[in-house]
Amino acid sequence: MTVPIVITVNGERRSVDVAGSESLLHTLRNDLGLPGTKDACEQGECGSCTVIFDGAAVCSCLVMAADADGATVTTVEGIGEGAQLHPLQEVMLAEGAVQCGFCTPGFIVTGVHLLETNSHPTEPEIREALSGNICRCTGYGAILRAFTALTSEGA
Amino acid sequence: MTGRGAAGALRRPRATDKWQRAAGYGTVMDFLAARNLDETLAAKAQRPDAQLLAGGTDLMVEVNIAHRRPSRVISLRRVEELREMTSNRIGAGVTWARLEGSDHGALAQAARTIGSPQIRAVATIGGNVATASPAGDGLPWIAAANARIVVRSKERGERVIPWNEFFTGVKHTSLEPDEVVTGVAIPDDVPTAQEFAKVGTRNAMVISIVSCVVMRGDDGFRVALGSVAPTPIRVTRAEEMLNAEARITEEALKEFSRIVSEEVRPITDHRSTEGYRRHAAGVLARRLAERCLA
Amino acid sequence: MTTRTLPRVRGGIGTSVGRPDGEPKVTGNFAFASDLSSPGMLWGATLRSPHAHATLTELDIGPALAMVGVHAVLTQDDVVGSPMFGQVEQDQPVLCDGTARYWGEPVAVVAADDEETARRAAAAIVAVWEPLDPLDDPERAAEIGSTFREMRIRRGDETAEGSVVVEGFYETATQDQAPLGPEAGFAIPDGEGGLDLYITSQWVHVDHRQIIACLDLEPDQVRCHPAGIGGAFGSREDISLHIHVAMLALATGRSVKMVYDRSESFVGHVKRHPSRMWYRHEADEDGNLVKVTARLILDGGAYAHTSPAVIANAAFFSVGPYRCDNVVIDAVVVRTNNPPAGAMRGFGVVQACFASESQMDSLAEAIGLAPLELRRRNALAPGDPFATSGQVIQGSLPTVAVIDALESIPIPDPIPSDDPRLAPGGTGLTTPRSAVVRGVGYAVGLKNLAFSEGFDDFAEARVVMTPAGIEIHTAAIEVGQGLVTVCQQIARTVLGVDRVAVVWKDTSQIGSAGSTSASRQTQMTGGAVHDAAVGLRDQILSLHGGDELRDDGVYKQGELVATVNEICSDGPVECHVRFRHPKTYPPDADGQGEIHAGFVVAAHRAVVDVDPELGLVRVVRVDTAQDVGRALNPQAIVGQLEGGIMQGMGFAVMEELVIDGGVIRNPTFTDYLIPTFLDAPDVEVRIIEEGDHWGPFGAKGIAESPTISSTPAIVAAIRAATGRSLTRVPVLPTDIVGV
Known part of the structure; x- marks a missing residue:
């Protein structure tokens, strides 16, 4: 009595039955065992649930799971190579850009997507690209320093 | 999540082969991932009450926050025709992320202010038009450009509606229940x-x-x-x-x-x-x- | 404080060592409370009052119980123990007792197979209401004596007069902590009538006390566990869903999970008190304060929560970090039908600081002094009597040093960029550079450290040597601020051992660490860890006749004399400490006495670009000099200061819960605006290290300071740019435009 969908999540084909009007965020967290994607507002106003969906960084709370059939999704759990952290994850740690950590998965995913589309963003570009991700703890300073450190290295 | 069986007791509407049934969120929901415009129009003719889903940035907020449970949903995400863009027409399925690069300067400026980058990646001009919020950031440009809203139904084909006849009130339009917004028609005389x-x-x-x-x-x-x-x-x-x-x-x-x-x-x-x-x-x-x- | 030479160790105090929970947080593997689940668990949901004040005339849970998948529907009748809870006063019913006293008050709770069914079942409950007039005007509440606490402070000569007088009326709106992590609880029944509870909390022991009373269980039957928390800022100091989720688990015999969604979170936790404040400052011609007279009203909403302590803080810090011999303060926190208020970062001082620093600017202008010069002339220092309580300032208080350090930070070049992203209005492209006016403003803020007024404030910690390394056992709550790192650093430095891990303990395994609030955990739990580590080290060294501890064992004159395995041959060796700060006392009838255990001071300078015609503001930078006592982790300090400044900035120019007749009109992230990356000012930090008289290595708590004086500094800068008087925060476009 549910919609069966097949999605490729973090490189793995997953079949799952989703409920009517359930969001992809719920499916990832509750059905696919991927709670790394965070649920903080469910209205696309905080970016905590950002995933890469068919190549675009989107709020998974605003994707109807039934509509995700056939999509390719990368969540925070799929960032980095196995146990090897992504350079953005490394530099976020080094710069102290993680405090409570609730926004962190969203920043990592949005940031990785930014770096894939623009490897040397300017400071205003970094700010604008991440303006859909709310952080309530850090004041963004350390996050900005993390991105700046990464994008100015070996520029 | 467990216990989705509750919906079994609910009335089951007739469904075509392509409609899929999703239950468990308290209601049964029929879902159609339309593959092209003809299929969309046929489905909308058959089920005029069906809710259209494009970027989801309005509908899913209502689903998540207001706990709205649409009973029928037609997804437009796979309808290629709606994503076409020419100098005279912007398909309803064109996202604001694409419109940030529009040749129409003010439309590009407006596009950049809509929601967040994540919203713009999926939200469409057709959604902005059909939702018809007073705060729809794309709408003043449509009004200034004297653009017309292109709508289509299976029964009556295409209608091209002047913007000021299309928008009739707060979240109200002259769109008929079986119609779909297919695009925005742009006159030749839009000033640069x-x-x-x-x-x-x-x-x-x-x-x-x-x-x-x-x-x-x-x-x-x-x-x-x-x-x-x-x-x-x-x-x-x-x-x-x-x-x-x-x-x-x-x-x-x-x-x-x-x-x-x-x-x-x-x-x-x-x-x-x-x-x-x-x-x-x-x-x-x-x-x-x-x-x-x- | 130990006098021995500190051992050289990696990751000790003074270094910016990284968080142990950092890697799980960047990979998505960190378990927040809302991530917990178990097979077969139920979901809880809450029915809430749709009225700010109403009589519940009928409550029919039948329709909800009849639904497939619903396992329990509970009301106030199902509360077997104390019907009321509350941290200070037990004045709030667990569920509606027949009268709803605020909008969104919990009425009934449901457990069902899934979240959706639980929510639908809650909605299916039939509640019939007879609406009553809400008492929503705090001044009216004060008039009729609907109060939680009144504070009276009289010091010096009430008839004293200054030759320069400035008066003002100030208001602050309701700010929400809006932590990103929602309220969440996971309750697991133990099959013997008790349960384990994993909850978002700032103080599990004070939760535990209230929970067992309402459930009528013995202390050891309920075990409250610290769970992963996505920020708190005061919102988790009071009970939200804790008792509800426990009741549902006990009623069903199943594990139950409850998570608030964002709109529910906005009604489900206490907020920063809105305030109205009348002030009169009197000074002599040279700017020396002669007398401060003030009357403050804070709206505590429907239930007490921590309001009695918040109003004391507002009153005692109503003069700021200045000397003044004559003080007349009347402060009251009232009971209304508005959303309950309680703790938020700054705890009453934020409101008073906005008003008193605005007054200091008015006074400086009246006298013709630079804003910082007036503050320097009156700066409070160790040995001075505190203006309100009269207590002599002990320990460090580098007020002049923070002012001087702030002034030494270079002022940026004028309006550097045409990039709209860095201009007022941002990508809305409202504001050409020609429409921008720049302003600079200053403020200095003072805050007490840890709990005051004679509260028996303590923190327990256990430091344990095991063959695998040192364990720190604590029930202190890590909300993201970095306590976990600081505890490791302190233990490493004291013990000379690298391998240190913090192991969180539940309420049955260790005593209270006290609240993660009041800027207190670095000093309190940090102090307990310090003393326990000293105790453990001395015990081990004396037992094995050594003079130095290292990762592999005890050394004497450079020779290993006992390995870790030998030290632990009879099991782990431990030292358990209950740490207390210097004793404080309740105020006398005039508000006098040794009320506070310590003080911390900070100064802020804001630079703003304003479009006066549209009333739009971009806060360009907020620089700060911060008294830290001793910097245990400089990077973590900067993170707390930047984050705190951002919340102060949000309160200055955008954050307001709009409340109308007791109803919150904007309980969503669409309409309760929190600063984004494009709003974030640059911050430069100067850290002032003057060790305090208590706490580990002289360190002070610093997490509230940045949220206290940043707000008035920003408003002062907007005043400087626009010439508007701006007496209410947040300053909205309408206030600047004047329409």
Whole structure:
């Protein structure tokens, strides 16, 4: 009595039955065992649930799971190579850009997507690209320093 | 999640082969991932009450926050025809992320202020039009451009509706239940001098308190505003005043600004006051007219 | 404080060592409370009052119980123990007792197979209401004596007069902590009538006390566990869903999970008190304060929560970090039908600081002094009597040093960029550079450290040597601020051992660490860890006749004399400490006495670009000099200061819960605006290290300071740019434009 969908999540084909009007965020967290994607507002106003969906960084709370059939999704759990952290994850740690950590998965995913589309963003570009991700703890300073450190290295 | 069996007791509507049944969120939901426009129109003809789903940035907020449970949903995400864009027509499925690169300067400026980058990646101009929120940031441009809304149904084919006949009230349009917004038709005479601005109390990701588009072409100035009336509006009295001036002086712009403030019909709500909206509408219109002259 | 030479160790105090929970947080593997689940668990949901004040005339849970998948529907009748809870006063019913006293008050709770069914079942409950007039005007509440606490402070000569007088009336709106992590609880029944509870909390022991009373269980039957928390800022100091989720688990015998959605979170936790404040400052011609007279009203909403302590803080810090011999303060926190208020970062001082620093600017202008010069002339220092309580300032208080350090930070070049992203209005493209005016403003803020007024404030910690390394056992709550790192650093430095891990313990395994609030955990739990580590080290060294501890064992004159395995041959060796700060006392009838255990001071300078015609502001930068006592982790300090400044900035120019007749009009992230990356000012930090008289290595708590004086500094800068008086925060476009 549910919609069966097949999605490729973090490189793995997953079949799952989703409920009517359930969001992809719920499916990832509750059905696919991927709670790394965070649920903080469910209205696309905080970016905590950002995933890469068919190549675009989107709020998974605003994707109807039934509509995700056939999509390719990368969540925070799929960032980095196995146990090897992504350079953005490394530099976020080094710069102290993680405090409570609730926004962190969203920043990592949005940031990785930014770096894939623009490897040397300017400071205003970094700010604008991440303006859909709310952080309530850090004041963004350390996050900005993390991105700046990464994008100015070996520029 | 467990216990989705509850929906078994609910009435089961007849479904075509392509419709899929999703249950468990308390209601049964029929879901169709339309593959093309014909399939969309056929489904909408069959189920006029079906909710269309494009970027999901309005519908899913209602689902998540207001706990709205649509019983039938047709997804437009796979309908290629709606993503076409020419100089005279923007398909309803074109995202705001794409429109950030539009040749129409003010439309590109407006696109950049809609939601967040994540929202713009999926939200469409067709969704902005069909939702018809007074605060729809794409709508003042449509009004200033004298654009028309292209809609289509299986029974009656295509209708092309002037924008001011399409938007009829707060979240109300003249779209018939079996119709689908397929695009926005852009006249040939849209001036290239066109500017957009939007006031919000935050520098990103904010619902507009006032938005404004001013265009300046051979026929003079066109001025449209959002969030100051139930629908996007043109301030024709202000336009006429400015267009009657032989030379646009500072005095004329001041008077123009005053008339804009007078002509808009804003309300006070939790985002701002009527008085501020009137004031800001006048300031924005004047500043944008100056930008068009520069 | 130990006098021995500190051993050289990696990751000790003074270094910016990284968080142990950092890697799980960047990979998505960190378990927040809302991530917990178990097979077969139920979901809880809450029915809430749709009225700010109403009588519940009928409550029919039948329709909800009849639904497939619903396992329990509970009301106030199902509360077997104390019907009321509350941290200070037990004045709030667990569920509606027949009268709803605020909008969104919990009425009934449901457990069902899934979240959706639980929510639908809650909605299916039939509640019939008879609406009553809400008492929503705090001044009216004060008039009729609907109060939680009144504070009276009289010091010096009430008839004293200054030759320069400035008066003002100030208001602050309701700010929400809006932590990104929602309220969440996961309750697992133990099959013997008790349960384990994993909850978002700032103080599990004070939760535990209230929970067992309402459930009528013995202390050891309920075990409250610290769970992963996505920020708190005061919102988790009071009970939200804790008792509800426990009741549902006990009623069903199943594990139950409850998570608030964002709109529910906005009604489900206490907020920063809105305030109204009348002030009169009197000074002599040279700017020396002669007398401060003030009357403050804070709206505590429907239930007490921590309001009695918040109003004391507002009153005692109503003069700021200045000397003044004559003080007349009347402060009251009232009971209304508005949303309950309680703790938020700054705890009453934020409101008073906005008003008193605005007054200091008015006074400086009246006298013709630079804003910082006036503050320097009156700066409070160790040995001075505190203006309100009269207590002599002990320990460090580098007020002049923070002012001087702030002034030494270079002022940026004027309006550097045409990039709209860095201008007022941002990508809304409202504001050409020609429409921008720049302003600079200053403020200095003072805050007490840890709990005051004679509260028996302590923190327990256990430091344990095991063959695998040192364990720190604590029930202190890590909300993201970095306590976990600081505890490791302190233990490493004291013990000379690298391998240190913090192991969180539940309420049955260790005593209270006290609240993660009041800027207290670095000093309190940090102090307990310090003393326990000293105790453990001395015990081990004396037992094995050594002079130095290292990762592999005890050394004497450079020779290993006992390995870790030998030290632990009879099991782990431990030292358990209950740490207390210097004793404080309740105020006398005039508000006098040794009320506070310590003080911290900070100064802020804001630079703003304003579009006065549209009333739009971009806060360009907020620089700060911060008294830290001793910097245990400089990077973590900067993170707390930047984050705190951002919340102060949000309160200055955008954050307001709009409340109308007791109803919150904007309980969503669409309309309760929090600063984004494009709003974030640059911050430069100067750290002032003057060790305090208590706490580990002289360190002070610093997490509230940045939220206290940043707000008035920003408003002062907007005043400087616009010439407007701006007496209410947040300053909205309408206030600047004046329409």
